[in-house]
Amino acid sequence: MRGKTQRDTTERLSTIFPHHVIPPERLSPRERSPHRDQSLCQPRLLPGLVPLRQAHAADRTKTYPKSGFITACGEWVLFEDASTGDHGWRLAPRVAAVAPTTLTDGAPATDGTIIFPATWINFLALKNLIQEHDSASTIFPSAAGNLGRGTLGIGARFTTLHWPAVEWAMSALNLGLTANQNSIPRELVYDVDAMLDGTLDTVPFPFIGANVPEGHQGQSVEGMSHGCVLSKLKNGFHHRRIAWSFNADHQPIGGKFDTREDALVRGCLLASYITFDLSPELAAGTRAKLADIDAALVAKVRARVAAAGLTLDEAAFTALIEQVWPSMAKMKRRDEKYAAARAAAFTTDAGRAYLRELSIDELPGLTTAETTAVMLALCEALGMKIHFVAPAFGFQKNMPYPDNAALRVLIEKQWTVCRAFDASIGFHSGSGKSAENYQVMGAVTGSRLEIKTSGRYTYEMGRALFASKNAADQALWRDWYRFTVELALLGAFSTDATERKMARSFITDALAKTNSPSDEAVVFATPAAARSAIEALAPSPEHMFWFEYNFLHVLAAEGRAVKSALGDHTVAGYRQRARFYAISEEGRLGFAKNIAAYILFLAENTGLAPASVVATAKARLEATTSLADFHAAISL
Numbered sequence: 066m067r068g069k070t071q072r073d074t075t076e077r078l079s080t081i082f083p084h085h086v087i088p089p090e091r092l093s094p095r096e097r098s099p100h101r102d103q104s105l106c107q108p109r110l111l112p113g114l115v116p117l118r119q120a121h122a123a124d125r126t127k128t129y130p131k132s133g134f135i136t137a138c139g140e141w142v143l144f145e146d147a148s149t150g151d152h153g154w155r156l157a158p159r160v161a162a163v164a165p166t167t168l169t170d171g172a173p174a175t176d177g178t179i180i181f182p183a184t185w186i187n188f189l190a191l192k193n194l195i196q197e198h199d200s201a202s203t204i205f206p207s208a209a210g211n212l213g214r215g216t217l218g219i220g221a222r223f224t225t226l227h228w229p230a231v232e233w234a235m236s237a238l239n240l241g242l243t244a245n246q247n248s249i250p251r252e253l254v255y256d257v258d259a260m261l262d263g264t265l266d267t268v269p270f271p272f273i274g275a276n277v278p279e280g281h282q283g284q285s286v287e288g289m290s291h292g293c294v295l296s297k298l299k300n301g302f303h304h305r306r307i308a309w310s311f312n313a314d315h316q317p318i319g320g321k322f323d324t325r326e327d328a329l330v331r332g333c334l335l336a337s338y339i340t341f342d343l344s345p346e347l348a349a350g351t352r353a354k355l356a357d358i359d360a361a362l363v364a365k366v367r368a369r370v371a372a373a374g375l376t377l378d379e380a381a382f383t384a385l386i387e388q389v390w391p392s393m394a395k396m397k398r399r400d401e402k403y404a405a406a407r408a409a410a411f412t413t414d415a416g417r418a419y420l421r422e423l424s425i426d427e428l429p430g431l432t433t434a435e436t437t438a439v440m441l442a443l444c445e446a447l448g449m450k451i452h453f454v455a456p457a458f459g460f461q462k463n464m465p466y467p468d469n470a471a472l473r474v475l476i477e478k479q480w481t482v483c484r485a486f487d488a489s490i491g492f493h494s495g496s497g498k499s500a501e502n503y504q505v506m507g508a509v510t511g512s513r514l515e516i517k518t519s520g521r522y523t524y525e526m527g528r529a530l531f532a533s534k535n536a537a538d539q540a541l542w543r544d545w546y547r548f549t550v551e552l553a554l555l556g557a558f559s560t561d562a563t564e565r566k567m568a569r570s571f572i573t574d575a576l577a578k579t580n581s582p583s584d585e586a587v588v589f590a591t592p593a594a595a596r597s598a599i600e601a602l603a604p605s606p607e608h609m610f611w612f613e614y615n616f617l618h619v620l621a622a623e624g625r626a627v628k629s630a631l632g633d634h635t636v637a638g639y640r641q642r643a644r645f646y647a648i649s650e651e652g653r654l655g656f657a658k659n660i661a662a663y664i665l666f667l668a669e670n671t672g673l674a675p676a677s678v679v680a681t682a683k684a685r686l687e688a689t690t691s692l693a694d695f696h697a698a699i700s701l
């Protein structure tokens with residue numbers, strides 16, 4: 066039982082910095098010690114507002130010189146208490162009337178400036194002040210520019226280690242991207258208090274035959290929202306005036322998520338791009354009766370589908386509408402909540418705008434053109450502009466599509482529909498396709514697409530550690546590899562048929578690709594035989610079993626390869642996660658360069674950036690040999 070005092074502390078902490086909150090009693094002495102570079106990602110004790118002021122008064126703060134921006138009341142910079150990693154805003158007022166109450170908890174400093182803690186509440190207020198002064202500001206994520214037509218979705222694995230790489234690529238290409246993206250609540254903690262109370266739900270992972278707690282990446286959605294903006298300011302990215310977006314990916318609609326949709330809406334307040342995932346309601350199997358749906362709306366949908374050139378027989382049309390109507394009605398209700406939350410928090414159109422994606426690739430089978438058309442027509446009739454729609458093309462994560470001609474035919478069918486509705490195509494499970502696959506996607510859609518990538522960047526971390534000469538990086542890599550070996554062996558002899566089949570296929574793929582004996586009957590004859598086969602392999606981030614299990618290591622309690630340790634939101638999980646944030650400068654540079662290189666590859670092949678621009682950026686990236694130079698190139 067948590068006592069009142071503890072609860073108060075927790076609440077206070079979560080107001081201050083929602084992404085670091087772990088109650089102090091859960092932290093080890095090592096984690097209590099400050100770490101400036103990791104300040105946004107390391108759970109640790111927050112000393113609160115008073116010490117921040119004391120640090121400022123005693124000149125113990127570090128100011129980020131590139132972070133400057135202007136609002137009607139004056140000039141702002143971001144600073145950090147060098148001893149604790151806490152952040153604050155310093156305002157040099159331009160007009161006499163500016164009071165410390167511009168934001169919350171302000172205090173006048175002796176030099177005539179006013180300082181404010183970088184709290185969540187101040188962050189929201191600042192967004193509005195900035196956009197009221199300059200609606201085209203690119204400090205916060207937005208829906209501006211080409212973001213609603215063509216983009217790359219970059220899943221933000223490893224947050225502060227990751228964002229600068231995306232900033233670098235956007236700067237080098239002069240191209241706005243979906244620079245912050247994660248599925249909520251699947252990957253991100255949607256509510257820190259629910260995490261602290263131990264009431265997070267679990268997500269089934271059939272391939273490991275177990276459920277893992279939600280938020281397996283170990284950061285909160287508010288923390289991601291806050292951190293990605295601070296990263297832009299520290300690196301001066303905002304001076305380039307390149308609009309970027311934040312995608313709250315796969316927002317679950319209906320089913321068991323009905324009860325917490327208000328919490329999801331609250332958490333995703335700063336997302337400028339919402340992906341609606343109807344699968345929870347569809348999986349619940351609810352059905353409407355055609356007679357109960359507004360007849361005028363149905364007529365409108367029927368006419369619109371016909372106008373888009375598709376003929377649906379009446380029985381098929383009715384069956385489809387009756388199947389999807391309950392989820393569409395819930396999507397509409399949720400959409401109104403996202404809009405209302407933004408209208409309540411922000412006063413400008415720029416601050417309230419958000420993009421919409423409709424994800425239908427979770428439905429079984431390949432999506433037919435008719436289904437896409439009906440879904441888009443329904444959204445249109447309900448007044449929800451869809452910027453991206455994600456049909457199922459039968460993609461496997463991290464696997465090239467084997468037949469480019471067949472892929473072209475599939476995409477052309479969908480594109481004919483999308484064009485009629487002025488929507489772009491979202492390619493989910495978009496990582497790891499071939500250059501030719503991306504070229505087909507770009508050519509057919511005229512680059513009106515989004516490639517969603519996420520797991521790829523955990524792989525890039527593995528590659529960076531594997532290549533690093535730093536001893537601690539190597540130790541982390543070895544532990545990480547060992548973890549996946551143990552999970553694979555565990556799975557290969559599981560009593561769960563799906564888990565066993567998947568684990569064996571991952572192992573045999575690695576064996577076959579390294580020309581090792583891979584006959585399943587021999588390899589899996591006994592657990593000992595399987596172990597000796599897998600242990601004969603030279604460790605490599607290219608092995609499929611490493612790729613498939615790797616993300617689970619990040620928040621595994623003490624890095625242990627047992628199912629009960631996965632997605633651990635106690636200090637044991639966060640201590641494990643902290644290892645990644647403590648990698649060497651060489652490891653960080655390698656990780657950042659890998660991400661940037663992958664973004665350049667995607668931008669070139671999808672046609673989002675001209676080949677000549679990509680070639681220049683590639684040469685610059687290859688010539689970058691220090692992390693400081695990498696960060697310096699982000700700003701003008």
Ligand SMILES: [Zn+2]
Pocket residue numbers: 315424425426427455493
């Ligand atoms: Zn999807």
